[in-house]
Amino acid sequence: MDRTIVVQLNPTKEQMAVLDQTMQEHTECFNAVCRQGFQTGCSNGIELHKATYYPLRAEHPDLPAQLVCASRVKATEAVKSALTWKKKHEASYPKLVAKAEKQGRPAPKFKPVRCPQAVSAPIRYDARSYWVKWQSMTCSLATVSGRVEMTFTVPKHALKYVGGKVCSADLCFHHGRYFLHVVVSLPAPTIEPTDCVIGIDLGLNRPAVTSNRHFLGDSRWKEQERRMFRIRRKLQRKGTKSAKRHLKKLSGKLFRQRRDHDHVLSKRIVQNATPGSTLVLENLTNIRESSKIGRGKNGKNVESKRRIHSWSFAQFYSFLAYKAEARGMTVVKVDPRHTSQTCSKCGYQARNNRRSQSLFLCRQCGYCLNADLNGALNIREKHLSTLASFGIALTSGSPMSSGLSQPSSGELQAPVL
Numbered sequence: 001m002d003r004t005i006v007v008q009l010n011p012t013k014e015q016m017a018v019l020d021q022t023m024q025e026h027t028e029c030f031n032a033v034c035r036q037g038f039q040t041g042c043s044n045g046i047e048l049h050k051a052t053y054y055p056l057r058a059e060h061p062d063l064p065a066q067l068v069c070a071s072r073v074k075a076t077e078a079v080k081s082a083l084t085w086k087k088k089h090e091a092s093y094p095k096l097v098a099k100a101e102k103q104g105r106p107a108p109k110f111k112p113v114r115c116p117q118a119v120s121a122p123i124r125y126d127a128r129s130y131w132v133k134w135q136s137m138t139c140s141l142a143t144v145s146g147r148v149e150m151t152f153t154v155p156k157h158a159l160k161y162v163g164g165k166v167c168s169a170d171l172c173f174h175h176g177r178y179f180l181h182v183v184v185s186l187p188a189p190t191i192e193p194t195d196c197v198i199g200i201d202l203g204l205n206r207p208a209v210t211s212n213r214h215f216l217g218d219s220r221w222k223e224q225e226r227r228m229f230r231i232r233r234k235l236q237r238k239g240t241k242s243a244k245r246h247l248k249k250l251s252g253k254l255f256r257q258r259r260d261h262d263h264v265l266s267k268r269i270v271q272n273a274t275p276g277s278t279l280v281l282e283n284l285t286n287i288r289e290s291s292k293i294g295r296g297k298n299g300k301n302v303e304s305k306r307r308i309h310s311w312s313f314a315q316f317y318s319f320l321a322y323k324a325e326a327r328g329m330t331v332v333k334v335d336p337r338h339t340s341q342t343c344s345k346c347g348y349q350a351r352n353n354r355r356s357q358s359l360f361l362c363r364q365c366g367y368c369l370n371a372d373l374n375g376a377l378n379i380r381e382k383h384l385s386t387l388a389s390f391g392i393a394l395t396s397g398s399p400m401s402s403g404l405s406q407p408s409s410g411e412l413q414a415p416v417l
């Protein structure tokens with residue numbers, strides 16, 4: 001399994017100047033390839049190489065050939081994603097216009113997708129253009145004036161990965177300092193997969209509920225994020241000099257806060273499951289397009305709309321995936337449709353089964369439990385039925401066989417309606 005360690009470089013003043021120069025020339029190459037690719041609509045690496053390599057080499061004679069190629073590789077990725085986005089964007093625009101016309105609103109303005117451009121493009125180093133020595137904590141990088149050797153500092157939390165086999169690395173410039181994102185390859189743990197399957201329901205009020213009845217995450221998070229958002233909005237509206245100074249201080253705080261929450265939540269989920277089990281999540285990648293929540297104008301819906309649209313599902317999923325990998329777990333995504341409306345006991349599906357944010361009461365069999373827990377059980381069931389359709393039947397680890405299906409156990413008992 002691969003892990004990325006972010007180490008801070010400690011260059012001397014002269015080395016700093018060399019790195020600056022290298023970064024600048026690399027970024028110029030990156031932008032040139034991006035322009036070429038975007039204007040011609042070409043995202044083929046070989047074609048872009050043919051078109052740009054020799055002109056760029058002539059333009060930047062000091063920049064090592066390896067780095068010219070590296071800039072082209074990075075630019076190709078950027079062009080590819082920009083072109084895909086452009087295609088999608090142009091295809092969806094007529095639909096937006098038609099919709100606006102139908103509702104009697106003025107047509108939205110067309111915002112064309114622009115050519116990708118970087119202020120400082122990270123440099124991808126590989127075995128031929130850099131090395132790292134863990135014993136002496138030194139690294140050597142190819143630059144405009146040959147190889148440059150310098151020391152680096154490893155953050156405390158990453159020390160456990162030091163000494164692993166080094167793969168590629170990215171050199172990034174951030175807030176006046178240089179960081180090397182080193183990819184380290186570590187041996188995967190030898191944990192046998194078990195039959196245990198755990199469904200996880202993600203939500204805005206309850207961050208995560210698992211099918212074995214763990215309610216994870218802090219309910220304070222919602223309020224914390226909201227507070228930060230409100231402060232930011234207030235300052236943005238004010239627009240004075242002092243407000244701008246405060247905004248600068250806050251910049252990235254919301255992002256860091258959410259990242260912390262995602263880290264904590266994914267860690268707790270992994271700790272609450274036995275090694276080797278399978279974690280089943282809803283696939284919320286397209287929640288922005290498919291969500292019906294927040295299509296209104298009253299206050300509460302606008303609030304949930306904002307939260308849905310700022311949900312960091314992809315980030316959370318990547319955190320969970322790598323934490324699970326270290327404990328021999330697999331993470332699967334299932335289709336989230338109807339998981340919150342279906343009864344996990346009898347399978348009856350109706351929108352009004354869910355009585356409130358937290359209460360689920362089946363219209364048919366009267367089964368009553370926490371709505372998020374019901375969702376988690378359905379998510380688990382969905383994965384098991386997919387497995388069954390492939391002819392794989394899991395016998396053990398079912399919540400139904402371990403006494404978890406009795407709804408009458410204390411806190412999950414429904415209030416009398």
Ligand SMILES: [Zn+2]
Binds near residue numbers: 343
């Ligand atoms: Zn039912």
